[in-house]
Amino acid sequence: MTTPPPSPPTAPRLRPAALPEIEDEPVKGPEQVTEDTDISTLTTAQVFDLNQSLLDEATGVTRPLIDEIAPISTLRAEYENGSPAFVRQIDWLTTKGYHYIRRTKGDGDCFYRSVAFAYVERMMHALNPAQAVEKGVATLKSTLPMLENVGFQRLAFEDFYDVLESLLLSIVTPQVTGKTLNAVGLLEAFQSPEVSNSIVVYLRLLTSAQIRIDPDAFAPFLFHPELGEPMEVREFCEHFVEAVNKEADHVQMTALSKVLQLNVNVAYLDGRNSNGLVDFVEFRSAPDANETPLALLYRPGHYDILVDSE
Amino acid sequence: MASISARRLAKELHEIQTEGCPVGINLLQADDFAAWQFTIEVMGESLYQGEVFTLLFRFDKHYPISSPAVQFVVTDGKTSPVHPHVYSNGHICASILGNEWSPVLSVIAVCLTLQSMLASCKKKERPPDNDRYVRHAPDNPKKTQFHYDGNSP
Numbered sequence: 370m371t372t373p374p375p376s377p378p379t380a381p382r383l384r385p386a387a388l389p390e391i392e393d394e395p396v397k398g399p400e401q402v403t404e405d406t407d408i409s410t411l412t413t414a415q416v417f418d419l420n421q422s423l424l425d426e427a428t429g430v431t432r433p434l435i436d437e438i439a440p441i442s443t444l445r446a447e448y449e450n451g452s453p454a455f456v457r458q459i460d461w462l463t464t465k466g467y468h469y470i471r472r473t474k475g476d477g478d479c480f481y482r483s484v485a486f487a488y489v490e491r492m493m494h495a496l497n498p499a500q501a502v503e504k505g506v507a508t509l510k511s512t513l514p515m516l517e518n519v520g521f522q523r524l525a526f527e528d529f530y531d532v533l534e535s536l537l538l539s540i541v542t543p544q545v546t547g548k549t550l551n552a553v554g555l556l557e558a559f560q561s562p563e564v565s566n567s568i569v570v571y572l573r574l575l576t577s578a579q580i581r582i583d584p585d586a587f588a589p590f591l592f593h594p595e596l597g598e599p600m601e602v603r604e605f606c607e608h609f610v611e612a613v614n615k616e617a618d619h620v621q622m623t624a625l626s627k628v629l630q631l632n633v634n635v636a637y638l639d640g641r642n643s644n645g646l647v648d649f650v651e652f653r654s655a656p657d658a659n660e661t662p663l664a665l666l667y668r669p670g671h672y673d674i675l676v677d678s679e
Numbered sequence: 680m681a682s683i684s685a686r687r688l689a690k691e692l693h694e695i696q697t698e699g700c701p702v703g704i705n706l707l708q709a710d711d712f713a714a715w716q717f718t719i720e721v722m723g724e725s726l727y728q729g730e731v732f733t734l735l736f737r738f739d740k741h742y743p744i745s746s747p748a749v750q751f752v753v754t755d756g757k758t759s760p761v762h763p764h765v766y767s768n769g770h771i772c773a774s775i776l777g778n779e780w781s782p783v784l785s786v787i788a789v790c791l792t793l794q795s796m797l798a799s800c801k802k803k804e805r806p807p808d809n810d811r812y813v814r815h816a817p818d819n820p821k822k823t824q825f826h827y828d829g830n831s832p
Contacts, residue, residue: 524690525743525783528683563683566744570782611781613744 414616417670457645469676477614487663519581529571577610579624626652632662746780770820774827
């Protein structure tokens with residue numbers, strides 16, 4: 370009698386929500402960012418958000434999630450009395466043809482929101498929108514099984530997917546209003562918290578899934594953004610990708626450009642280059658390497674969209 | 680079209696009703712999409728053998744992008760588990776309910792995390808600042824900005 374071969378060990382699979390393990394440590398008690406908080410304990414993104422909210426409070430501005438396009442000179446004006454290094458860099462960007470910016474709210478989601486907006490807008494302005502949308506939706510559809518493969522529950526992400534897919538489809542298919550998506554509708558969609566945040570969440574999950582399915586490519590670069598300690602893939606994704614309002618860095622940008630097959634350029638406006646040049650960090654994942662990249666403007670702790678022409 | 684929040688909660692409820700809750704967790708009440716209650720107990724060896732607790736979930740219209748407000752019920756003779764992350768008023772200091780909440784988590788995922796938090800407890804004691812916190816705590820635990828120590832769930 371032959372004994373049946375032992376069944377292979379089950380593949381390690383994340384539990385539906387990939388829940389963190391718990392250890393018992395005493396808690397340190399509630400703490401808030403107050404006027405007594407030591408600024409040096411905050412992340413650059415927190416400092417940016419704090420600055421912006423103080424500034425908005427002082428000037429009575431309510432900032433939308435994403436703003437109308439504005440001349441880059443409006444940004445320059447903010448630095449004219451403060452930082453000549455930033456002014457020089459903004460002038461350099463202008464000479465390179467970047468005349469406009471589109472600002473996003475500093476809420477930790479700004480990278481994902483900027484990419485999402487520029488990504489949808491790109492399809493809307495494509496020479497052949499029907500073809501661009503068809504390709505975009507096909508790429509997006511292929512991410513559904515990918516999310517399930519890394520252990521996310523379908524019910525936990527399909528609503529976010531639907532929001533993004535129907536926005537893309539509305540570029541070519543008339544909506545209940547009888548109209549297809551135009552610039553006004555696109556801005557409205559991204560200013561509506563439900564639509565805008567749903568799309569941000571979906572992009573976060575895509576980013577996380579890309580890191581989880583290709584751990585070898587990312588593991589050497591996963592560090593705790595504040596402590597600088599190496600982190601496990603799952604832990605990094607749960608804490609710094611999937612959680613809402615967590616700022617993105619190089620790893621997240623690489624992963625997102627890869628999963629959406631995008632070329633992205635990020636201009637680093639940091640006042641550091643003494644010649645007034647701006648360094649671009651390039652992400653190249655589009656099937657056509659020469660495809661014009663989406664351009665973002667990074668200032669320490671924040672991302673906006675950089676636009677070359679209106 | 681129903682809001683994302685209502686659609687998602689309807690799906691979660693449907694899953695609970697068709698597939699049941701995990702062992703040790705039972706749905707007590709889910710009459711609307713504003714507040715749900717579950718009983719929760721730790722199965723097997725633990726410091727909480729024989730104890731059954733009640734969890735209250737409150738949802739706002741931005742769920743699941745915004746986290747649910749989750750606490751143990753401490754009225755009608757019910758008590759919160761004595762645990763270093765659980766205050767005597769039922770509030771829970773857990774990062775997944777605060778700044779590490781992710782919309783990919785679900786109500787059941789939260790129940791499981793809290794169940795596992797209790798199961799792994801080595802010493803029954805209250806958080807060191809329990810009395811001070813409970814005196815000033817807001818009604819909704821989401822209004823508290825807890826300081827997480829990196830090991831809290």
